[in-house]
Amino acid sequence: MDLSWSELLVVGIVALIIIGPKDLPGMFRELGRFTAKIRAMGREFSRAMEQAAKESGVKDVADDLRKVTSPSAMGLDAVRSAADKFEKWDPIKNAARPSTPAATPLTPPPMPPVAAATAAAEATVAEHAAPVGPNTAALYQKQAERKAVVEEASAKLRAISSPPDATPAAEPKKPGRRRKKPEGPAGDEA
Structure with a gap:
């Protein structure tokens, strides 16, 4: 009831x-008892149905x-989380932080971005036959x-992660005694 x-x-x-003021409290009392009986009957009916379901195994089947x-049982949680990670992944942001160093040889530096972008855009437009x-x-x-x-960015990362050129380094000087310069012919005094 609303x-x-x-x-x-x-x-x-x-x-x-x-009803009148004398009989009104008695009527409300009877109305309260009646609603209490209806609620008790409803609870009893619910308990009986749950007990019957438990005894027949319907509850176990429903739970299973x-x-x-x-x-989560079908693995959809893992699929959902993978899809969320994929949607949030940004290749431009993640290009600056490699997860593992790449072991590829150095490649020549790429074309400047504007020239490469223009060339790539023209090539893409040329691929499509329709205007x-x-x-x-x-x-x-x-x-x-x-x-x-x-x-x-990937070329820079490859350049950073590749090993440096193997050029021979200058040999360090060995510590030792200093030799005195000869002062000229012996006995020469100026």
């Missing part, structure tokens, strides 16, 4: 007028079915610029 306080007040006034269909509009060309340009930035 009654507001104003509706309950109207019902109370009507009950007071119809709930466990089997849970996302493209200015928005599509701008999109190709933006993608090419991003690709150039990523390639430049």
Whole structure:
């Protein structure tokens, strides 16, 4: 029942007028007992149904079915977390921090980003046979610029992580005694 306080007040006034002030407390007492009996019967019915389900094994089957269909049991939690990580991954940010050093030889330095981006954008536009509009060309340009930035960053990382050139270093001087310079012919005094 969804009654507001104003509706309950109207019902109370009507009950007071119809039943009278002497019989009103007794009527509310009987109404309270009646609702208590209905609630007790409802609880008893619920307990009986739960007991019957427990005895017949329906509850165990329902629990097993709930466990089997849970996302964690089917591995969907791992899939969801992997998808979240993939969506949050940014190759440009992560290019600056390699997880393991790469063991690749040095490659020649890449073209400047603008020239590489322009060349890549022109190549991408040339690949498509249909003419493209200015928005599509701008999109190709933006993608090419991003690709150039990523390639430049990866080339820098390769250069940083590769071993230095194996050029022979100058031999360090050995510590020892200093030799005196000869002062010229013996007995020469100036």
